[in-house]
Amino acid sequence: MSERSLDLDDFSDLIERPHGGLRQEAEERRALTGLPPRALGRLEDVGEWLGSAQARVPVRPVARPRLVVFAGDHGVAELGVSTRQPGTAAELVRELLDGTSPAGILARQFEVPVRVVDMALDCDPGTLPAEVTRHRVRRSSGRLDTEDALTPEEAEEAFRTGMVLADEEADAGTDLVVLGDLSVGGTTAAATLIAALCGTDASVVTGRGGGGIDDLTWMRKCAAVRDGLRRARPVLGDQLQLLAAVGGADLTAMTGFLLQSAVRHTPVVLDGVVSAACALVGQRVAFRAPDWWLAGQAGSEPAQAKALDRLAADPLLEQGVELGGGTGALLALPLVRAAAALAAELPVREGPVAAPGGPDDGPDAGRPGGPAALDAT
Known part of the structure; x- marks a missing residue:
């Protein structure tokens, strides 16, 4: 191949990972909503992905x-x-x-x-x-x-x-x-x-x-x-x-x-x-x-x-x-x-959030694939 001016190796230096630290912040914010872990299934992952891509918590809804x-x-x-x-x-x-x-x-x-x-x-x-x-x-x-x-x-x-x-x-x-x-x-x-x-x-x-x-x-x-x-x-x-x-x-x-x-x-x-x-x-x-x-x-x-x-x-x-x-x-x-709308707009509670597992929680509540999880497939 003839000599070219485009060097694809430059992308390795130019591309950064999405803001990984914000995933933990997004998880902490979700916990303050009072929802059990994984209650929203894959939507939680997508919301965190968008938040890390936008480098902000809470995430902005997808508008454009x-x-x-x-x-x-x-x-x-x-x-x-x-x-x-x-x-x-x-x-x-x-x-x-x-x-x-x-x-x-x-x-x-x-x-x-x-x-x-x-x-x-x-x-x-x-x-x-x-x-x-x-x-x-x-x-x-x-x-x-x-x-x-x-x-x-x-x-x-x-x-x-x-x-x-x-x-x-x-x-x-x-x-x-x-x-x-x-x-x-x-x-x-x-x-x-x-x-x-x-x-x-x-x-x-x-x-x-x-x-x-x-x-x-x-x-x-x-x-x-x-x-x-x-x-x-x-x-x-x-x-x-x-x-x-x-x-x-x-x-x-x-x-x-x-x-x-x-x-x-x-x-x-x-x-x-x-x-x-x-x-x-x-x-x-x-x-x-x-x-x-x-x-x-x-x-x-x-x-x-x-x-x-x-x-x-x-x-x-x-x-x-x-x-x-x-x-x-x-x-x-x-x-x-x-996923973006839920991550952005679910209200958070003040003070400690009760842990899942109370009298209203079934044995599968909050687990991936359980009744509370949304099957996105």
């Missing part, structure tokens, strides 16, 4: 979330690895922009503004709004099984674009990003990245995708991941080169966005297998970065399960959503908002 969706087509789709035709991701983008896709409907229902970023759609840029296409790096990423998805220059441009967009969101006051993707062939790229980083075979990570592909399509997808792995393994030591080899412009930009969001202390809710793959690459770049990200939901893709296990990330929901566009992460947003 934003759905940010990276879009692109992948050359590997030419092999027939998806139920969708190659080069048709722009149709998914139009549905989201029109508010007719599941993510568009949920974003409208939850009053979340939407930002779509075309990184490599295979369409005439004039058919989409200028604010969507202005960051496009190329028209479709290359076929990862036989060639690099991006040139070194394109990879750096895409990564820097993700960083710039993270800065723009932070500067605009976005207090929580819901991250999504729209692509055709993107889950094949994600599975290849995850298999390479986890040291697993193609068959272990290859799923059926959002369209529920048949056996023959699955075999073609598995072969593409296998061939991509042969090209990915020699460049595992250089994460930007790895993204250029098999990631494509949308995944490269998303990785830059995730890392720069951590630099800017912006919490992010991850969606499906694509955002999980980018998070896994980000973890390789800066091990503290995943502390700024929350796994919104677990889909059915085996690659996502592998990545979340490696990230030690426990998804907030398990709904098996595979639609992309941030749909699954949007479903988790009401729980995140509820």
Whole structure:
């Protein structure tokens, strides 16, 4: 790879952990509400995560979330690895922009503004709004099984674009990003990245995708991941080169966005297998970065399960959503908002709080999974 000016090692110095000391303060404040420990289940953890990200107790309610969706087509789709035709991701983008896709409907229902970023759609840029296409790096990423998805220059441009967009969101006051993707062939790229980083075979990570592909399509997808792995393994030591080899412009930009969001202390809710793959690459770049990200939901893709296990990330929901566009992460947003509201607004009592275990407390009260705990899955 040619010499470049972007040094990903800088992220290790720039990214700090969220304010860990505030977790204890948040626990002490929760105790003063009189609720038994773990009475709110996972919501307590989410509230503490937000408080540490905001560096304040009590936490501020989530007031300015934003759905940010990276879009692109992948050359590997030419092999027939998806139920969708190659080069048709722009149709998914139009549905989201029109508010007719599941993510568009949920974003409208939850009053979340939407930002779509075309990184490599295979369409005439004039058919989409200028604010969507202005960051496009190329028209479709290359076929990862036989060639690099991006040139070194394109990879750096895409990564820097993700960083710039993270800065723009932070500067605009976005207090929580819901991250999504729209692509055709993107889950094949994600599975290849995850298999390479986890040291697993193609068959272990290859799923059926959002369209529920048949056996023959699955075999073609598995072969593409296998061939991509042969090209990915020699460049595992250089994460930007790895993204250029098999990631494509949308995944490269998303990785830059995730890392720069951590630099800017912006919490992010991850969606499906694509955002999980980018998070896994980000973890390789800066091990503290995943502390700024929350796994919104677990889909059915085996690659996502592998990545979340490696990230030690426990998804907030398990709904098996595979639609992309941030749909699954949007479903988790009401729980995140509820956690913030409860942590911010539950009144605290003066003086000592009675310990749990009184006559009204059952044997399971206050324990994770007991009757008092909210099962967020």
